[in-house]
Amino acid sequence: MKRKIASLLKDTLDTLSAKGEFQGSTDVELTRPRQEGHGDFAANVALTAAKAMKRAPRALAEQIRAAMPKSRFIDRIEIAGPGFLNFFVSADAWRGVVPEILGQGDTYGYLPANGERVLLEFVSANPNGPLHVGHGRGAAYGDSLARLMTSAGYSVEREYYVNDAGRQMDILALSVWARYMQAYGEPVVFPANGYRGEYVLGIAQHLKEGVGDSLVRPDKVLPPDDDIEAATDARIAYLKTALGPLYDSLHGAGLEAMLADIRKDLEEFGVHYDRWYSERSLVESGAIARTLALLEAHGDLYEKDGARWFRATRYGDEKDRVVVRENAVPTYFASDIAYHFEKYERGYDHLINIWGADHHGYIPRVKGAMAALGRDPARLQILLVQFAILYRGGQRAQMSTRSGDFVTLRELREEVGNDAARFFYVLRKSEQHMDFDLDLAKSRSNENPVFYVQYAHARIVSVFRQMQERGLAMAEPGASDLGLLVADEELALMRALSQYDEVIAEAAAAREPHQVAYYLRELASHLHAYYNAQAFLSVEDPLRQARLTLLLAVRQVLANGLTVLGVSAPEAM
RNA sequence: GCGCCCGUAGCUCAAUGGAUAGAGCAACGGCCUUCUAAGCCGUUGGUUACAGGUUCGAUUCCUGUCGGGCGCGCCA
Structure with missing residues (x-):
């Protein structure tokens, strides 16, 4: 309906333009007025064009109205306020929508295919713990956006980037190993920054049943005690040496268990992915090395303090960023550059990422890297989802993956149901901070x-x-x-x-x-x-x-x- | 300190630069011998945090102040 009226108006303006009686763009936006007496659609074209033409807006509006052809869709056109054109649509025109809907059925509201391909990446939570309610918001938002854009004529693919290569996964492996040792009654110190969630016990138990005591090794807590992160890295290194090739099965046990859990959770939530993209595959295929070589060739990398740095400041970031650590291990950022570059290579019209708002500082460096690689950063759209702040019994509930004290998406779904959870999530604009009242969401009140x-x-x-x-x-x-x-x-x-x-x-x-x-x-x-x-x-x-x-x-x-x-x-x- | 997001009714939130800023909940008053009362109808409720600026017109854009969240790692 809107398009029909807009098209009539545009034709009229084009005609006036041809006669030299109108200046300015004839691509006019119609709005649905809030006020009832202002008709069904309103056009402000007379207001916007009046200044350039040095005409009084209302007089110009009057001229446009006089030039409008008769249409069975339009009962009347009024000029109101400072010079709005208010269109009153005929009842017959409204009635026409009913057979249209019934004729198109499930596809009513689908816009014609526009031929544009979209890659939508969302959730992409590290597989080191179950999804929590914060991820749920990203999942609900991302999936609804995918469905919405599909309906609007885009060809959309959903992708989950699996961070299966980083240090966090090693910490998960270390945590699983500690629980595994405990299951055998072996003396072991649980890592200070390990994952304490109950699910780690389950993985350890499963591991024990699968491989027996073949992963039992003497524990070794390494100094320095005052630097938790360094001590953890040292223990991971020790464990890799002590277990040799068996380390992979420990690492893999954690990864596969968590990934399976996440997939199942999302499937049950109605979120289906077209692709699960492994970070490790980028390492193994050499894509990271190739991408870094490209940056190197453009003179965008340099050496400092034993590490390789990307000149992010050259592309608008606040500071330069490390891509290869002193210990020769590429950073997460390095794989992310390779990953996004590869997305461009796949030839989508729109690359959309949905990230938690805590990652916003990361945007300039990724876009900067794409610019350095000669890709248009504007094609990469990063949408931020603000945290859902949980309230239980009027009190703010804290979330932490490591302490294991958090509300999982699965718990939420079981308590309030998938429908309520999904609707509740998308009822707020994604960049809006959201108070998620668990008691309210749980209640079946109106x-x-x-x-x-x-x-x-x-x-x-x-x-x-x-x-x-x-x-x-x-x-x-x-x-x-x-x-x-x-x-x-x-x-x-x-x-x-x-x-x-x-x-x-x-x-x-x-x-x-x-x-x-x-x-x-x-x-x-x-x-x-x-x-x-x-x-x-x-x-x-x-x-x-x-x-x-x-x-x-x-x-x-x-x-x-x-x-x-x-x-x-x-x-x- | 710097950067990003945000500030709208008692609460939770809407509003492509448009006309008298809207919903839900809460509060108050009505409506079931008739298709589901998880509903409907009505009333009350606002200096859009504050101060400037841009223009025909600002909740929206710009600057500053105040308040909240997040980020500022050779973690991811």
Whole structure:
């Protein structure tokens, strides 16, 4: 609908331009006015163009209105305020959306394919512990964004970058080994910065059952005691020597167990990936070395304090960054450069990363590295998800992976259900700090907005169930006389329905799934109002058929929107 | 100290530079012998943190101040 009006307006402006009676861009944006009396769509073109043309805005608006052709979509056009053009759309035009929805079904709201490929990387949590509620927000946001952009015509691939090569994984291995030793009653000091979560015990137990006592070695706590990090590194080195090739099975046991857990968790949450991309594969394929060589060739690397540095300051970062440590081991940043460079090589139009807000300082160096490699940093869009601050019983709950004192995504899902968790997560804009009230999310009170929307869907289905029980039948939707739909609630509903594709387009462009959630709440609100004001089955037949047809369309759009958010549309509640 | 994000109703949050800043919850008052009351209708609630600036017009953009979160590693 919006596009139809916009196109009429553009044609008019083009005509005026050709006659020299209008200057400025004729690609005009229409808005949905907040104020009821301001029509269905508003254009501010007269206001924006008036200055350059040295004309009074209202007079210009009047001229544009006079030049607009008659259309069956438009009842009237008013000029209001400082010079807005307010378009009032005809009821018949609104009614047209109903057959459109029913004809397109599940694909209603899908925009035509735009041929653009998107690689969306999200969650990518280190596999050294279960996902917690912070990761859950990234998962819900990322997956909904993927669905949203798919609906908006993009070709989207989902990817999880598995950090299976770094020091943190060695610390997990060390932690598992300590628990394993304890399981054998061997004396061992648990590493001060190890992972204390209960899941580590499970992995150790599993390991014990699998390989027996073949990994038992004398413990050796190495100095310096005052530097925990250095002591840990020394112990890891010791363990690698002591275990030899067996270290891989220890490391692998932790990795595989955690990865399997994460995959299962996400699958159950409705989040499916097209690819799990291993960091280690970048090491083994030599991609890191090749990428560093490219930077070297461009003169963007140098030696200092025994390490190799990337000249990030040359590309806008605050300071230069180490890519190869003094001990010759590449940093995480080095693999990330290789990883992102490789993403560019794969030829996507948009590279989108979703990162936790604590990584924001990392953005300039990655973009800088891409610029150094001759790639356009603008094609890499990094979206930040702010932390969800947990509250339990009115108290702020702290999270820490290492202490094992945290709420896992799985716990949350079990307590509040996948639907409530997903809806709750995407109800806030991603860069907004979010207070996650666990008690509230757990409660099945009407404060939880997901029920409100799902209930609207279930109510419609229930009407059709009643219809059958009463021995009534639904005729072909196309046979209904929608002209009978004249009630305020009906027009409001149809107006809302026609807005769905606009919401999809705008939400996708802004990367903001929460817009869909807000829209659904509004559509549900119109439905509930309609439900309370009008009867469906207890009216006579031409009208009954028309109303049932409208209900079918509402049900369809509710279902489509919920699908974008990864939330189910229940038939009964 | 520097950088990034944020500050909107009692609470949680919306609002492509537009018109009288909106929802939900909470509070208060109504609505079920009829399709699900997890619902509907109504009332109350605001110096958009503060001070300037840009312009026809600012919650939105710019500068500064205050307050909160995060980051500033040869960790990831």
